[in-house]
Amino acid sequence: MGAAVPNAVLAQSTARDTLPIVRTVRIEGNTAFSDTEIKRAIATRASGCKSAFLTPFCLLRIGAFVRTERLDARELRTDVARIRVYYFRRGYRLAQVDTSLVREKDFVDVTFLVDEGPPVILRSLEIRGLEEIADARAIASRIELQEGQPFSEVKLTASRERIERELGNRGYAEAAVLVEALIPSSDTLSAHVILEAVPGPRSRIGDVEISGVSEVDPEDVRRLLTFRSGDLYREDEIVRSQRNLYSMELFDYVDITREPRGPDSTIAVAVHVGEAKMRGMQFGFGLSTTECLQVEAGWTHRNFFGGTRRFELTGVLSNIATAQLARQFPCSQAGVPLSEDELVRGPFNKVTWRLRADFRQPWFLGTENWLHLGLFSERQSLPGIYARVSYGGDVRVTREIARGTALAGTYRAGRDSLEEGSADFLFCANFGVCRPEDIESLSEPRWLSWVGVSFARGRTDAVLDPTSGYRLTLEAEHASRFTGSEWAYYRAQGEFSWYQRLGGRAVLALRLRGGLVRPIGAGIEGVALGVRSEPVTHPLKRQYVGGAYTVRGYGQNLLGPKVLLVPDSTDLPICLPSEVTENNTWVCDPAEAGLSSGQVVPRPVGGENAVVANLEVRVPLGSERWSGVAFVDFGQVWTAKGELEAPEELAWSPGIGIRYRSPVGPLRLDVGYNTGGSERLPVVSQLRKGGRLTIVQLGDEDDNPATLDYDPFGGSGLRGFVNRLQLHFSIGHAF
Incomplete structure (x- = not known):
C-alpha cells in the first residue's frame, strides 16, 4: 500500500524547482569586515561542488555531486536584515544594505551592496x-x-x-x-x-560529590580533579578537571557543576560522569608521499585492573604498495626507484611494520607522575639510507611540573640490526668502512640502549590546528656500556614553535629546530674493523633534513651530505672491475668515464649537526574547512668536522600549499621550490663479487674519493623550473 503525497507539497516542490539557480554571491562596499565573515552571517549561498574531492565529477556536470542553491526571495530579504544587524552589533549603526540581481537564463548572480557609513x-x-x-x-x-x-x-x-x-x-x-x-x-x-x-565574597571548594560511575572507582575520578576541598575556587580548574576526565577516554559525558554558596563561603561541587566502554578496538588507514599506503589497528583496555590503568596493543603496516609505486605518485618519496637492481631496492621497498604493547600507570609515586612500560618489535626504513629491525622494551616516567609543562625520563633497551645491503652507502661514504666483512659486522644484531631526559611545554589553543601560543621541547640522550649499549653516543635536540593570529582567521606560524649527535670513542664497542675509520654513529641517530616536515623544496632527507650511486656499473665502461683496492676503492674517474647527472641517484647519508627554520602564513580559502599556506623553509645538515660559517650556506625553499580540515587532522598538500644549484659529490657504485653486490667508492689508488658535479634540475627554462618543484601529501601540519 502506498502513501499519497499531498498536492500542496508537490506544488511547493515544483514551484521551488522553477526558481533561478544562484551562480555567484558577492559582497561589495565592505572594508571593515571580509567577504568570508559576512557570508557566514547569511543564508544565500552560491551553487557549487559538494566537496573539493568531487571536483572532477562536478566538471563533468554529474548532478549527484553538485550542490544546487536556488534563490529564495524571502531569505534574500532576511539576509539584507542579517547583514545590517551584523554591522549594527559591531558599531556600524548607520550601515545600509541593498541587493543587485543579474539574471541569465536559469542562473542568477547575487550581489549585496554595502554602505558601511561611519562607525560609533x-x-x-x-x-x-x-x-x-x-x-x-x-x-x-x-x-x-x-x-x-x-x-x-x-x-x-x-x-x-x-x-x-x-x-x-x-x-x-x-x-x-x-x-x-x-x-x-x-x-x-x-x-x-x-x-x-x-566581586562578592571569595569562596573555597567544599564537598565534592562523584556520581555516575560503576566500573571506575570514585576515588580515581577524584584524583583526576585538579582541585580539592578547601582550595580557593577557580573557574579554570573546573574546566581543566573536565578536560582531564575526558582525556582519559574513560567517560563519554562529564559535567561539573557548583552548588550555590553556603553560609560559610564554601561551594559544593558535583561531578557527574557517564562511563564509556572500557574496552575497544580501533582501525585506520592513511596515504602519504613518504610511506605510501598505511594501515593500523589497535585494542585498548582503559581501566586495566582498575585504577584507570591503561593497556593497549597496536600494530601498524606501512610502505604498502611501494614495491609497485616507488617514486611514483602518490608514493613519490617512498622506497627507491624500480629501475635499480633488486638487491638494492629490496630493503627499502618492502613493507615496514611496528608492533607495540603499552601499559600506563597514573599517580606513580605521586599524583603528578605517570609510569609507562612498553614492549616493541619493528621494521623501519629510510629510503636509500638504512633498513633496520629492532625489538626490545622501554620505561618512561613523566611528571607534570606545571600546567602544560612536563619533564620525562626514559630508558630504552633494544636489539637492533641493519638489513643486508641497506646501509652500505652510509658506512662507506661517511666513515670509510667499505669492506663487505666490516659492513656486515656493523649491521649484525647489537644492543642499542639509551637513557634520555626531555622537557616539553605547550601553550597553544589547539593540539591539531593551533592559531595562537607556543610549544617548546628539549631532549637529551646518552648511550654507552653504562646503559647496556654496544653503540655509544650522546645526542641533543630542541624545537620551538610559535603561532599568532594576524587578523580574521589568518595565522602566522614559526618554527626553529636544531640537533646534534656525537659518537663516544669509536662509536661502537667490541668491533674490530679491518681498516682505520672515523668514529661510527648508528644510522638511526644521525641527523637528516629534507621532506614534508622540514625543508619542503627537497626530497625526503635529501638536504645535506649525500653520495651519488651509479646503479649500473656498465655506465663506467673505461673502468676495470679488477682495479679495486684493499679498502674497496674502485680506481675510476667518473668525469673521464663520461658519467652524467642523469646516470646517478643521490643517496642521503645524514650528518652530525642539523638546523631547520620554517615560516608559514595560513589563510582561509572561503570556508572553515579549506585554507591556503605560503611558506619559506630554511635548513642544513653538516658533519662534526664541518662548519656552518655564514647564513648563505643555509638552503632555503619557498612554496605554497592547501589544507583541508578533516576529523583526523589537516590533510596537507604542499609544493616546495628547490633554490639550490649543482653540487660536487662523492660517487659510489656496486660490483658483483661472488654472487653478491658489493659497495665500492670511486677514487684513486691512494683511496682518495672521486667526485662529480651533480645537477638534477636539467638546466633553466620551464623544464628546469618543473624539476625544482617537490610535491608532498600528508596528514597534519608541518609543525
Whole structure:
C-alpha cells in the first residue's frame, strides 16, 4: 500500500524547482569586515561542488555531486536584515544594505551592496569595582573593548564575560559585571561605557560529590580533579578537571557543576560522569608521499585492573604498495626507484611494520607522575639510507611540573640490526668502512640502549590546528656500556614553535629546530674493523633534513651530505672491475668515464649537526574547512668536522600549499621550490663479487674519493623550473 503525497507539497516542490539557480554571491562596499565573515552571517549561498574531492565529477556536470542553491526571495530579504544587524552589533549603526540581481537564463548572480557609513566610536571606558583586587590592571588589559575603536556590542559582551571569568579564577565564584552604555542624542557617533564589577565574597571548594560511575572507582575520578576541598575556587580548574576526565577516554559525558554558596563561603561541587566502554578496538588507514599506503589497528583496555590503568596493543603496516609505486605518485618519496637492481631496492621497498604493547600507570609515586612500560618489535626504513629491525622494551616516567609543562625520563633497551645491503652507502661514504666483512659486522644484531631526559611545554589553543601560543621541547640522550649499549653516543635536540593570529582567521606560524649527535670513542664497542675509520654513529641517530616536515623544496632527507650511486656499473665502461683496492676503492674517474647527472641517484647519508627554520602564513580559502599556506623553509645538515660559517650556506625553499580540515587532522598538500644549484659529490657504485653486490667508492689508488658535479634540475627554462618543484601529501601540519 502506498502513501499519497499531498498536492500542496508537490506544488511547493515544483514551484521551488522553477526558481533561478544562484551562480555567484558577492559582497561589495565592505572594508571593515571580509567577504568570508559576512557570508557566514547569511543564508544565500552560491551553487557549487559538494566537496573539493568531487571536483572532477562536478566538471563533468554529474548532478549527484553538485550542490544546487536556488534563490529564495524571502531569505534574500532576511539576509539584507542579517547583514545590517551584523554591522549594527559591531558599531556600524548607520550601515545600509541593498541587493543587485543579474539574471541569465536559469542562473542568477547575487550581489549585496554595502554602505558601511561611519562607525560609533567608543570615547570613554571606565572599569569600576576592582579596587580591592591585587592585579586589577592586568584584568583590565585583557578585555577586547578598547577606547578609540568602533563600539561593538559583541566585544562588550566578551569583555563583561572576561572580567567575570578572571574574577572567578581568583575565588570570586559569584562575581558579576553590570554594564552601563550611553550614546548621547547630541553625538550619536560616540559611546561611553562603564563596567561595574561586583566581586562578592571569595569562596573555597567544599564537598565534592562523584556520581555516575560503576566500573571506575570514585576515588580515581577524584584524583583526576585538579582541585580539592578547601582550595580557593577557580573557574579554570573546573574546566581543566573536565578536560582531564575526558582525556582519559574513560567517560563519554562529564559535567561539573557548583552548588550555590553556603553560609560559610564554601561551594559544593558535583561531578557527574557517564562511563564509556572500557574496552575497544580501533582501525585506520592513511596515504602519504613518504610511506605510501598505511594501515593500523589497535585494542585498548582503559581501566586495566582498575585504577584507570591503561593497556593497549597496536600494530601498524606501512610502505604498502611501494614495491609497485616507488617514486611514483602518490608514493613519490617512498622506497627507491624500480629501475635499480633488486638487491638494492629490496630493503627499502618492502613493507615496514611496528608492533607495540603499552601499559600506563597514573599517580606513580605521586599524583603528578605517570609510569609507562612498553614492549616493541619493528621494521623501519629510510629510503636509500638504512633498513633496520629492532625489538626490545622501554620505561618512561613523566611528571607534570606545571600546567602544560612536563619533564620525562626514559630508558630504552633494544636489539637492533641493519638489513643486508641497506646501509652500505652510509658506512662507506661517511666513515670509510667499505669492506663487505666490516659492513656486515656493523649491521649484525647489537644492543642499542639509551637513557634520555626531555622537557616539553605547550601553550597553544589547539593540539591539531593551533592559531595562537607556543610549544617548546628539549631532549637529551646518552648511550654507552653504562646503559647496556654496544653503540655509544650522546645526542641533543630542541624545537620551538610559535603561532599568532594576524587578523580574521589568518595565522602566522614559526618554527626553529636544531640537533646534534656525537659518537663516544669509536662509536661502537667490541668491533674490530679491518681498516682505520672515523668514529661510527648508528644510522638511526644521525641527523637528516629534507621532506614534508622540514625543508619542503627537497626530497625526503635529501638536504645535506649525500653520495651519488651509479646503479649500473656498465655506465663506467673505461673502468676495470679488477682495479679495486684493499679498502674497496674502485680506481675510476667518473668525469673521464663520461658519467652524467642523469646516470646517478643521490643517496642521503645524514650528518652530525642539523638546523631547520620554517615560516608559514595560513589563510582561509572561503570556508572553515579549506585554507591556503605560503611558506619559506630554511635548513642544513653538516658533519662534526664541518662548519656552518655564514647564513648563505643555509638552503632555503619557498612554496605554497592547501589544507583541508578533516576529523583526523589537516590533510596537507604542499609544493616546495628547490633554490639550490649543482653540487660536487662523492660517487659510489656496486660490483658483483661472488654472487653478491658489493659497495665500492670511486677514487684513486691512494683511496682518495672521486667526485662529480651533480645537477638534477636539467638546466633553466620551464623544464628546469618543473624539476625544482617537490610535491608532498600528508596528514597534519608541518609543525
